[in-house]
Amino acid sequence: MKTLTKYHYDYPRPALTTDCVIFGFDGGELKLLLIEREKKPFKNRWALPGGFVFIEEATEDCAKRILLEKAGIKNVFIEQLYTFSDVKRDPRERIISVSYFALVNKHQYELIAGRDTIKAEWFELSKLPKLAFDHRKIVKTAIQRLRGKVSYQPIGFELLSEKFTLTQLQALYESILEIDIDKRNFRKKILGMGLLQPLEEKEKNVAHKAARYYSFDKKAYKELTQKGFHFEL
Amino acid sequence: MKTLTKYHYDYPRPALTTDCVIFGFDGGELKLLLIEREKKPFKNRWALPGGFVFIEEATEDCAKRILLEKAGIKNVFIEQLYTFSDVKRDPRERIISVSYFALVNKHQYELIAGRDTIKAEWFELSKLPKLAFDHRKIVKTAIQRLRGKVSYQPIGFELLSEKFTLTQLQALYESILEIDIDKRNFRKKILGMGLLQPLEEKEKNVAHKAARYYSFDKKAYKELTQKGFHFEL
DNA sequence: GCATCATAGTGTAATTATTACACTAAAAGC
DNA sequence: GCTTTTAGTGTAATAATTACACTATGATGC
Structure with a gap:
């Protein structure tokens, strides 16, 4: 040089x-x-x-x-x-x-x-x-x-493990944005995007109904993005 | 030092x-x-x-x-x-x-x-x-x-003169975002925010109905922002 | 001064998205 | 098998967005 x-x-x-x-x-x-x-x-x-x-x-x-x-x-x-x-x-x-x-x-x-x-x-x-x-x-x-x-890029998932429950995801958003979110509306919206892959696995050793695990579907996100989809929570 | x-x-x-x-x-x-x-x-x-x-x-x-x-x-x-x-x-x-x-x-x-x-x-x-x-x-x-x-901060106005018509503002957004916008919906939305001050002055020497000038009301924007308002087009 | 041209300016109905809200399901611990 | 705790779901009311077509006004040319 x-x-x-x-x-x-x-x-x-x-x-x-x-x-x-x-x-x-x-x-x-x-x-x-x-x-x-x-x-x-x-x-x-x-x-x-x-x-x-x-x-x-x-x-x-x-x-x-x-x-x-x-x-x-x-x-x-x-x-x-x-x-x-x-x-x-x-x-x-x-x-x-x-x-x-x-x-x-x-x-x-x-x-x-x-x-x-x-x-x-x-x-x-x-x-x-x-x-x-x-x-x-x-x-x-x-x-x-x-x-x-x-709220407009799916980066929150980076803070969670590969597998997470919807309750964990909601708690994350509530924590970052410092707001309360309605459980039903949150699930409706996030699941409606088609970015979450439901897994067979569920929580274990919890003293209540075990929650299903989900993972973020990067492939689906990429494909949807190319079709003009844009993430918004 | x-x-x-x-x-x-x-x-x-x-x-x-x-x-x-x-x-x-x-x-x-x-x-x-x-x-x-x-x-x-x-x-x-x-x-x-x-x-x-x-x-x-x-x-x-x-x-x-x-x-x-x-x-x-x-x-x-x-x-x-x-x-x-x-x-x-x-x-x-x-x-x-x-x-x-x-x-x-x-x-x-x-x-x-x-x-x-x-x-x-x-x-x-x-x-x-x-x-x-x-x-x-x-x-x-x-x-x-x-x-x-x-789309979520009113910075577009910086590209226009102090006084501008709604048509100019719309053309600006269409140009930046490379989309077509419906005139009526655009006006409804932007005027509904209460950020534009209508002026007495109108266009001159145009071979058609003269458009009204507006200016961006920085004071109103500041006040609204403090009340939790957030600009979104 | 009347017709023409060009753009300003407006209302409404249909569709879609958002919000608010309450109960049943299942797993563990006793 | 009863209690506790959180998972998971549906619906109606409201608000926002979209799509769409006509009248108003100013300048120009005849």
Whole structure:
């Protein structure tokens, strides 16, 4: 690769990081995975997992690397959120953050987070601690994005296991959107879309009628989308 | 400001630019403002107006600066679009682009674009020339964003003059969404929202019944929004 | 000044989607 | 086999969306 100055740009350059807002859900309230900072600035404060972007690394790859290195998470839904570039957002120097948000099946990663040397913890959205840098602002942006998107793109499923009951799905939507949903209307609508595959399997060892499991039918979604269908809850 | 290396980050850094996708509308098809590159690479190719981000400049300020310097445009709607970071998106070296999209009242800027030394021109979306770098991809992303947003946020008005007729507004939506809209239903819905202020003024010198002008009532929109109203067309 | 042309502006009925609401079914624990 | 708890379902009332055709008005040309 050629040198930079050859191409009329030898100004000082901002540093680049990515920060990841990681959402998880376990049936109750929506949660966020945070890690405790080990170094200054904001030593011992909770923060979004993040890190510097390498010179030959796309920001999305960087986000995936950080997800893996700092939270032990891989192969999950990830989407670019926003690029935060306030000049004073980092007290050290000019650092721009290209932020991402991830949706993970929390159960699958419960054991991994908090392992090793990195202190990681799930926090309910309503009980977030004080955060480092401008991470509060980043989180707020991510929540808004998630709320906005969840009604017109089937991304909620990313937060559930492969198999889920309709009650779990409804609880997820209620939790994200912070609204109450009528059970019958919810089922009518979501089943009417033809995106859920009913499975033979049912809940076990529950002290009430066992609920049927469903899975999200990606193939059907793809086909319907090509025919002009658009998801809307 | 302290030096960087003090803080464990002295890797080479990608360069940072912003690129601006500028939409305009003059009653027919949606248009894009492009400028011709004067230098290599892609010399004489059409490209999005863009430029390097200064070390003490937020990316949004950079975008505004570029809008003014390269297109003579200021005080318009602007929103961050996406950050493009493919390692090979620029043949010179690693350059990351934080892209923005702007909506301008084309008539207001018709005279300014194309002035001075910079060659600028409006292109219909369906007749775009070959673009430099990955700008085609950026444009595609911008169109998708505009299409997605225009139905649930009242941003379309940014493309029209302060005063506009309902026919103009309808033509705008038809143009952006590439659909036909029923005149009566469109009017019923948009007027029913209570966001349009009918003006006394009507069209002049038209060879048919003169249409009434309306303006977008920002105050009413703000108030309604606080009461939980949400724009949807 | 009257006819023509072009677009502005309006009402209603049929269809579809949304909402609100209450009971029966089944599994486990005692 | 009784109790507890949640799963699962139908229907009527209301609201929103769609489809569709005619009259009103201003300018122009004769």
